[in-house]
Amino acid sequence: MSPSASAVVRDRLRIAIQKSGRLGDPARELLRAAGLSWRESRDRLFCFGETLAVDLLLVRDDDIPGLIADGVCDLGIVGRNVLLEQRAQVANAPFVELRPLGFGGCRLMLAVPDDFDWRDASCVAHRRIATSYPGLLAQWLHTHAIEATVVTLSGSVEIAPRLGQADLICDLVSSGATLAANHLKPVETLLESEAVLAGPSAGLSGLRGELTDLLLRRIDGVLRIRDSKLLLFQAARAAVPGLLALLEDAEAPTVTAVHDSDQLALQALCHGAMTWQRLENLKRAGAQGLLVLPIERMLA
Numbered sequence: 682m683s684p685s686a687s688a689v690v691r692d693r694l695r696i697a698i699q700k701s702g703r704l705g706d707p708a709r710e711l712l713r714a715a716g717l718s719w720r721e722s723r724d725r726l727f728c729f730g731e732t733l734a735v736d737l738l739l740v741r742d743d744d745i746p747g748l749i750a751d752g753v754c755d756l757g758i759v760g761r762n763v764l765l766e767q768r769a770q771v772a773n774a775p776f777v778e779l780r781p782l783g784f785g786g787c788r789l790m791l792a793v794p795d796d797f798d799w800r801d802a803s804c805v806a807h808r809r810i811a812t813s814y815p816g817l818l819a820q821w822l823h824t825h826a827i828e829a830t831v832v833t834l835s836g837s838v839e840i841a842p843r844l845g846q847a848d849l850i851c852d853l854v855s856s857g858a859t860l861a862a863n864h865l866k867p868v869e870t871l872l873e874s875e876a877v878l879a880g881p882s883a884g885l886s887g888l889r890g891e892l893t894d895l896l897l898r899r900i901d902g903v904l905r906i907r908d909s910k911l912l913l914f915q916a917a918r919a920a921v922p923g924l925l926a927l928l929e930d931a932e933a934p935t936v937t938a939v940h941d942s943d944q945l946a947l948q949a950l951c952h953g954a955m956t957w958q959r960l961e962n963l964k965r966a967g968a969q970g971l972l973v974l975p976i977e978r979m980l981a
């Protein structure tokens with residue numbers, strides 16, 4: 682760690698994010714949207730926060746829970762799968778999920794060879810299961826009162842059945858393409874995962890606690906408007922009830938009179954996707970002059 686990093690740690694908040702990999706870029710994007718900016722150091726390990734006293738540490742995702750536990754970092758952005766796996770392995774792990782962040786979605790699943798005659802979870806009994814998630818798998822086996830052999834591998838879990846190392850696997854799945862390419866089929870979900878903001882179970886106090894609260898409020902605002910749009914249109918009074926029924930994802934739509942006209946003007950903050958098809962449905966139901974505006978910021 683650079684000397685400047687250790688010198689500022691007490692009165693500045695430090696967030697660990699993945700240096701590269703799947704979560705690195707979306708994590709930076711989220712923090713930028715929350716108003717942070719940084720100067721990267723030459724070693725690309727430490728980024729000094731410029732707009733707020735919030736610095737970044739760029740690390741491997743597997744190290745993030747431990748860095749929070751050791752107090753080297755205050756917060757971290759990491760997959761729920763990594764966080765819960767490390768919780769499963771360490772009694773009283775001192776880190777918790779503070780917020781789901783809506784990216785990096787995947788599932789921890791059991792997958793069996795295509796020709797495996799799968800009926801239910803009991804099919805796993807006395808089988809060998811290859812995984813990089815031995816803690817979460819052991820928890821699942823325990824919950825289902827199933828005895829099986831856990832074969833812990835650090836990578837390339839999907840080829841274990843073909844190599845004769847295991848009968849089935851327990852691995853992360855997103856599109857399912859890796860399973861299909863390896864003649865495996867997903868059969869059981871152990872965990873729904875996504876990137877999360879993690880922090881110490883005990884919370885943070887003082888300046889770092891205040892910065893955490895500020896950041897959480899901003900992240901909540903960013904997540905809330907991620908797919909949101911402001912919808913504006915006009916309609917005849919008789920069409921309004923039908924139109925409101927089509928806006929089930931809208932937050933308290935506003936209906937106002939239009940000067941010198943029988944028309945009403947509607948304004949609604951919609952949280953669902955505003956597709957062309959949706960706009961065409963609204964038009965058919967009587968909406969006129971539809972405008973869809975992006976939301977720049979929201980502070981609740």
Ligand code: PRT
Pocket residue numbers: 699700701702703704740741742743759760761762763785786787852853854855856857858859860874875876
């Ligand atoms: O170098 P570092 O240790 O930091 O990174 P890493 O290689 O350990 O992790 P990385 O970048 O691969 O993943 C980081 C996090 O992204 C994971 O911990 C998950 O929370 C999340 N994530 C989301 C995924 C996937 N989707 C995913 N599909 N992580 C891994 N995969 C792998 C999976 O293991 C399998 O090999 O992708 C393959 C399956 O993908 P599909 O699309 O073929 O189903």
Ligand code: ZN
Pocket residue numbers: 741742743
């Ligand atoms: Zn990793």
